[in-house]
Amino acid sequence: MNHSATPFAQAAFHPALVENNPVGALSWGDLIEHRAYLVRFAQRKLHDPMLAEDLVHDVFEAVVTGRASFGGRSALRSWLTAVLKNKIVDLVRQRAACDSYDDQADDEHPEAGVAAIECPHARPDEVAEHREFLQRTLARIDQLPAGLRDVMHLRVLQDQSTEDVCEQLAISEENLFVRLHRARKQLVS
Structure with a gap:
């Protein structure tokens, strides 16, 4: 399989990054062969193909920069999937923290924002x-x-x-x- 033909491979794996690869025993071929699986996995969870690609890229970047290191205690695909799951959880948390109730209120109807944060329990x-x-x-x-x-x-x-x-x-x-x-x-x- 020619991985350099895909736009993802060309953009994600710059030669300078390969030279500084702290992965050690892992080759780029080892990582790239799991890319399609990881993208499909992320798409099923996120329902957004572009976001799935971004997160898989983030996983590979974390491996390349050494922020995530493979210890060999599991299969490589399982470990990469676990790293991807953590990236998805981080994304969901980040998006939840960015949701604002202020967006629902405006100057003419300030009570609209307050209604959105009312207690769900009966008064x-x-x-x-x-x-x-x-x-x-x-x-x-x-x-x-x-x-x-x-x-x-x-x-x-x-x-x-x-x-x-x-x-x-x-x-x-x-x-x-x-x-x-x-x-x-x-x-x-």
Whole structure:
């Protein structure tokens, strides 16, 4: 395979870098033969062919400059893939740190940026509303006729299996589903 024919090989591996190669036992052929695999791997993770090429170039640059050194404790492809994974993680972290909520706000609508950083949890007043709604719903379940109330308590509130509820109430599965449907219909209306 002629690696010098590809634009990547011409741009990435300048002869001056080859002379100063601190890799030692690794030849450029050893590295280059894994390039296509590494690019495909990076493309699957990043969904960006150009970025994948850049990261593979960064991996080879790290090897050439000695920032990453192969110890021979694993297969070369595995080691290069691990270095690439670390480069991908670094990129993701770097991009996450650059995301700014200020971009969402402008001078005319400064509250837009604030809305983006609101707490995802319910506010205390929303929690109180949910609790009140739950209490009302439980009270309405308790007011249902006995057959409907029992299936709601056992199947929905206690989360017992269909088989167990049918056995306890001595009813068929079809009858259980009919009762659940009727109970829900009465709760909604």
